Amino acid sequence: MNSDREIILEAKNLRKEFGGLVAVEDVSVQIQARTLHSIIGPNGAGKTTLFNLLSGVLKPTRGFVYFKGQDITHLPPHRIAHLGIGRSFQITNIFPNLTVLENIRLASQALGGDNFRLLKASSDFQKYVDKALQVIEWVGLKGREADLARNLAHGEKRKLELGIMLAADPQVLLLDEPTAGMSSEQVPALLEIIHSIMNLGDKTIILVEHRMDMVMSISDRITVMHLGGLLAEGTPQEIASNQTVQTAYLGDLYGDLTESMEGKNG
Numbered sequence: 001m002n003s004d005r006e007i008i009l010e011a012k013n014l015r016k017e018f019g020g021l022v023a024v025e026d027v028s029v030q031i032q033a034r035t036l037h038s039i040i041g042p043n044g045a046g047k048t049t050l051f052n053l054l055s056g057v058l059k060p061t062r063g064f065v066y067f068k069g070q071d072i073t074h075l076p077p078h079r080i081a082h083l084g085i086g087r088s089f090q091i092t093n094i095f096p097n098l099t100v101l102e103n104i105r106l107a108s109q110a111l112g113g114d115n116f117r118l119l120k121a122s123s124d125f126q127k128y129v130d131k132a133l134q135v136i137e138w139v140g141l142k143g144r145e146a147d148l149a150r151n152l153a154h155g156e157k158r159k160l161e162l163g164i165m166l167a168a169d170p171q172v173l174l175l176d177e178p179t180a181g182m183s184s185e186q187v188p189a190l191l192e193i194i195h196s197i198m199n200l201g202d203k204t205i206i207l208v209e210h211r212m213d214m215v216m217s218i219s220d221r222i223t224v225m226h227l228g229g230l231l232a233e234g235t236p237q238e239i240a241s242n243q244t245v246q247t248a249y250l251g252d253l254y255g256d257l258t259e260s261m262e263g264k265n266g
């Protein structure tokens with residue numbers, strides 16, 4: 001098989017009902033390894049529910065999730081995390097009274113195979129410190145290692161969350177609206193981090209994001225959800241020029257997509 005075409009994560013006919021409400025309806029999507037794949041759609045389209053199904057936080061009413069061909073549909077979330085699927089949570093895992101370095105070191109230890117064991121050799125300890133320092137550089141928190149997490153600004157806390165996620169060395173990162181609560185000035189720094197994660201060469205990012213200019217400029221592929229189902233899938237160019245997507249909602253909701261594409265290409 002051509003490794004460029006490797007499917008790392010796949011949803012097959014996923015359906016999720018909450019009582020009488022169908023939040024996700026017959027969603028099938030294939031995520032190619034080492035790509036950035038965005039999921040977009042209006043509020044309530046089912047994007048977060050899909051993330052919860054992919055990460056095992058919720059179990060589907062019907063359908064399957066495959067990670068590298070393995071059926072992971074019924075694995076508990078911690079097992080799925082160990083396999084290499086990391087996700088950010090709206091409620092963060094940050095320990096406010098620990099430093100930046102300690103937060104990231106603990107995250108790397110937690111999934112590093114030494115969990116719940118005392119670190120006997122100081123070389124074990126150093127291994128995790130080194131890893132944490134590397135991650136701190138990736139997420140742009142160099143110089144803040146000794147700062148308490150609670151003293152970080154909002155944008156820096158989002159970087160720390162990303163660092164906590166990266167410390168576990170996931171192959172797939174599920175990012176649900178990473179720019180939420182950020183001012184426009186803070187977005188470029190996050191974009192840079194996402195680029196540096198992709199530049200590591202072995203990561204796959206699945207991104208839910210409402211900022212269309214960002215989605216259009218960084219995605220390899222985009223899946224559009226609407227009312228729980230799939231509306232369209234394609235490259236940013238294909239999505240921007242897709243008449244169904246335009247008329248269904250994008251034109252109204254996000255303004256002129258064609259314009260943002262011209263901005264990117266021009």
Ligand SMILES: Nc1ncnc2c1ncn2[C@@H]1O[C@H](COP(=O)(O)OP(=O)(O)OP(=O)(O)O)[C@@H](O)[C@H]1O
Nearest residue numbers: 018021022023041042043044045046047048049050
């Ligand atoms: N735990 C739940 N119990 C009941 N209904 C839920 C639950 N989680 C989500 N829903 C409903 O499912 C639908 C899809 O919600 P979801 O959060 O997946 O949408 P979303 O695309 O992430 O929206 P947003 O862009 O606002 O984050 C919505 O109608 C929502 O109210």
Ligand SMILES: [Mg+2]
Nearest residue numbers: 047048049176
């Ligand atoms: Mg959501």
